[in-house]
Amino acid sequence: MTLAGITKRYGGVTALDDVDFACSLGSVHAVLGENGAGKSTLIKIMSGVVQPDAGVMTLDGRPVSFARPSDANDAGIVCIFQELSLMPDLTVADNISIADPPRRFGLIDRRAQHRRAEQLLARIGCEDVNPLLRVRDLPLSRRQMVEIAKALAKDPTVLILDEATSALTSADVDRVFDILRGLRDDGIAIITISHRMHEIEAIADECSVFRNGRHIDTFAQGSKSEAEIVQMMIGREISAHFPPRPPPKPPEALETALDVAGLSWEDRLSAIDLSLHKGEIVGLGGLDGQGQKELLLGLFGVLKGVTGEIKVAGKPVRLAAPADAKKAGIDMALIPEDRKTEGLLLPMSIADNLVISSLGALANGILVDRKALQQAVADGIDRMQIKVGAPDDPVSTLSGGNQQKVVIAKWLMTDPAVILLNDPTRGIDVGTKQEIYRLLRDLAEAGAAILFYSTDYEELIGCCDRVAVMYDGRIVNELRGDDITEHNIISSALNISEGTAPEAAS
Amino acid sequence: MTSISDQAGNKTKPWLSPDDKPIVIAGGFVLVILAVGTAYTLITQGTAPLLSPTYLLQQLQIGAFLGIVAAGMMLVILLGHIDLSVPWTIAAAAMMATAVGGPMAIPVGLAIGLAVGFVNGVGVAYLRIPSMIFTLGVNAVMRGLMVAHTGGFAPQTAATDLMEFLAGGRILGIPVAILVWASVSIGAIVLLTRTTIGKAIYAIGNREAAAYLAGIRTRWVIIAAFCLCGLCAGLAGTLLAGYSTKAYQGMGDAYLLPAIAAVVIGGTNILGGRGRYVGTLVGVILIVLLNSVLSIMQMPEAGRQVIYGTVIIAMLLVYGRGHRVVN
Numbered sequence: 001m002t003l004a005g006i007t008k009r010y011g012g013v014t015a016l017d018d019v020d021f022a023c024s025l026g027s028v029h030a031v032l033g034e035n036g037a038g039k040s041t042l043i044k045i046m047s048g049v050v051q052p053d054a055g056v057m058t059l060d061g062r063p064v065s066f067a068r069p070s071d072a073n074d075a076g077i078v079c080i081f082q083e084l085s086l087m088p089d090l091t092v093a094d095n096i097s098i099a100d101p102p103r104r105f106g107l108i109d110r111r112a113q114h115r116r117a118e119q120l121l122a123r124i125g126c127e128d129v130n131p132l133l134r135v136r137d138l139p140l141s142r143r144q145m146v147e148i149a150k151a152l153a154k155d156p157t158v159l160i161l162d163e164a165t166s167a168l169t170s171a172d173v174d175r176v177f178d179i180l181r182g183l184r185d186d187g188i189a190i191i192t193i194s195h196r197m198h199e200i201e202a203i204a205d206e207c208s209v210f211r212n213g214r215h216i217d218t219f220a221q222g223s224k225s226e227a228e229i230v231q232m233m234i235g236r237e238i239s240a241h242f243p244p245r246p247p248p249k250p251p252e253a254l255e256t257a258l259d260v261a262g263l264s265w266e267d268r269l270s271a272i273d274l275s276l277h278k279g280e281i282v283g284l285g286g287l288d289g290q291g292q293k294e295l296l297l298g299l300f301g302v303l304k305g306v307t308g309e310i311k312v313a314g315k316p317v318r319l320a321a322p323a324d325a326k327k328a329g330i331d332m333a334l335i336p337e338d339r340k341t342e343g344l345l346l347p348m349s350i351a352d353n354l355v356i357s358s359l360g361a362l363a364n365g366i367l368v369d370r371k372a373l374q375q376a377v378a379d380g381i382d383r384m385q386i387k388v389g390a391p392d393d394p395v396s397t398l399s400g401g402n403q404q405k406v407v408i409a410k411w412l413m414t415d416p417a418v419i420l421l422n423d424p425t426r427g428i429d430v431g432t433k434q435e436i437y438r439l440l441r442d443l444a445e446a447g448a449a450i451l452f453y454s455t456d457y458e459e460l461i462g463c464c465d466r467v468a469v470m471y472d473g474r475i476v477n478e479l480r481g482d483d484i485t486e487h488n489i490i491s492s493a494l495n496i497s498e499g500t501a502p503e504a505a506s
Numbered sequence: 507m508t509s510i511s512d513q514a515g516n517k518t519k520p521w522l523s524p525d526d527k528p529i530v531i532a533g534g535f536v537l538v539i540l541a542v543g544t545a546y547t548l549i550t551q552g553t554a555p556l557l558s559p560t561y562l563l564q565q566l567q568i569g570a571f572l573g574i575v576a577a578g579m580m581l582v583i584l585l586g587h588i589d590l591s592v593p594w595t596i597a598a599a600a601m602m603a604t605a606v607g608g609p610m611a612i613p614v615g616l617a618i619g620l621a622v623g624f625v626n627g628v629g630v631a632y633l634r635i636p637s638m639i640f641t642l643g644v645n646a647v648m649r650g651l652m653v654a655h656t657g658g659f660a661p662q663t664a665a666t667d668l669m670e671f672l673a674g675g676r677i678l679g680i681p682v683a684i685l686v687w688a689s690v691s692i693g694a695i696v697l698l699t700r701t702t703i704g705k706a707i708y709a710i711g712n713r714e715a716a717a718y719l720a721g722i723r724t725r726w727v728i729i730a731a732f733c734l735c736g737l738c739a740g741l742a743g744t745l746l747a748g749y750s751t752k753a754y755q756g757m758g759d760a761y762l763l764p765a766i767a768a769v770v771i772g773g774t775n776i777l778g779g780r781g782r783y784v785g786t787l788v789g790v791i792l793i794v795l796l797n798s799v800l801s802i803m804q805m806p807e808a809g810r811q812v813i814y815g816t817v818i819i820a821m822l823l824v825y826g827r828g829h830r831v832v833n
Contacts (some may be wrong), residue, residue, distance in 0.1 A: 044640050105647055108674075298720075302718075302719070321723065322718060322720070322721045323721045323722065323723045325721070326721035333718060336719050338718075340718065341713060341715060342715055342716050342719050343716060343719070344716060345708075345709050345712040345716055345717070345779075346712070346713070347712055347779060347780060348708065348709070348712055348779075352705065352708070352709075355705075356705065356706075356709055356717070356720045356722070357720045357721050359702040359705055359706075360702055363701070363702050366701055366702075367696070367700045367701060368700050368701060368702060368705070370700075410720070414721075431806070
């Protein structure tokens, strides 16, 4: 498949500028670039979601144009999008066959559909997913696997993965890569977008770098160093990946910000003991779905029926809703998992989104003080260096990284003392990730206590002073300082017996 | 601009914001209605009564009752909910206000509205029953209570003088009902644009989960919005009783669908989250004028209903094409 001279404009913004791109059958082609570099637009054009303003696409030497995604599917181009495209209330089997269910006498053949789902799930090593479960009831990583199974059901000749591994655990990623290698050897062209450099190293044959809507370069994987690639993507020198970790403070200098004792919730959390100190970044590690998200939600007052004790700054508190957790004196903030559905009000303006959590503080009696509001919005945009056109534009017009900055800025306006983050760097570009790491360290140094869940071990290793590894709703190990290594996190995450586990933090 | 903006949706800068476009279209349609009506009267009678201040003030006075109901309805629709209990909230407020009489008549009417709104709010926010079902049930309950109260006969009570003055009186030639509507409108505008609860209403209408996680007390906001909607219906009922000097069964029936239509014609998304109050004002005026002009043109009832419905659907089609959700 080749693209020549493709240009796409959204209003005044040029998303792709005269791009030439080619991928060949039987190879894995990685597309790299910061968010807003034009990767997603490229994929949308290839899969028929949007139409280019100029340029030609050819497939197998024939010029093609797709008016809608189903045209592209018919031509064998199948895309797995970053935003999950599954219907939450349908079963896994229904979702996998949604575009073309097997029929018998004109009616959907449920049994054939079920069989097909089982076969496809088995092919990607997901035998544990029951095809009759509703997608809503699956954890995010399983949903992503279902998404991949759904794409395979269409028998692609060109398979496009847009951040398809960002919600997966390392074990799943390995499995998906094995499948992708198999598909490649069967002669399928695979295009993948990922922000995880080591994944690209593991799977890609060729790499193309995009920046600001332009195709910068294409090269064989391995011919350029990681630093060179990052340099190409961001167009500027980067000094260090993670900000330096300050030396650990002596125990007597530690001030407890949040103290949790015996926190339990249904069968997902059992007797969690954890304390956060001021100025400390604590990571939550472990495999996906071991209760990390529930712990963050439980601390923030979202879950009903949480037992155990939560003390904030030494005082026991009862939190029945996020509004309680936000109150003065408790000052908690939660950056939720999914910015599009939980973090942002997508159709509303950037300004409205920024101030939505701090309106109470900006109100002057009943009325909101407009000047203070504008000032707060300007400060927030400035502080996080959010790239916006106008604050009144809908927040949905921003790129993923900038949207996440809006979510963070929204909570910084409440001056939180305890900041909970649920995988805040998922699906955002390297440059923004680094800004977020830097910010977390700055916030910690300014006295905030940070609890940080990430599916990316590298982040936990690079960012955190301490990592609590969870397994099956419990904290099984706490790693500190130099003990925070990938090996230690993984062995704790798999709950390997004490003998082989590293010395637990005393 | 056209082909690109169609595809790119919200990424382009249209000359009108998507929230303003329906208001401009509806405003234009109001002028079209006046023009068609005037052309008709000029041809048949040789006069243009539609453009006289007396006629317009009279229409606004009639529109005031609908306008007050629509203001409350808009708050609830912005949340992504709906209040179908409005007809019998109006009737109940009117009946109880006239039954109590004296200086307590109006407070009682308003209190009835507030109470019904509170029950609706609790049902939707805490019991998590879909508002369409819950408020429909409350409407039936109110109807039953009122039939029991009157024994099924027309109530033999009359509106107080103050109620009649508020609904039918004039100050400096301007009907007082219009002034009441104006006050409600100013209140609604301030609420929606300048207060925390107004912003929270939009936030909940866009995505309740995100609003909740942002630390908004979503249940309180929902209850407050339903209370205000009930209060508006109670006020409208009290005024209506004053206007017709008495309360009667089914007096609110003619207000439910026009109120929803006015809100939606004014550009408020029926699924919640976006819309401006000015649009609702224009929507009310459009509906009142359309009804009036059709009756001046001596359109038979059947034809009026068809035209009325067609206009609402046609307006929404026009908006819908611009509002297409992109991603």
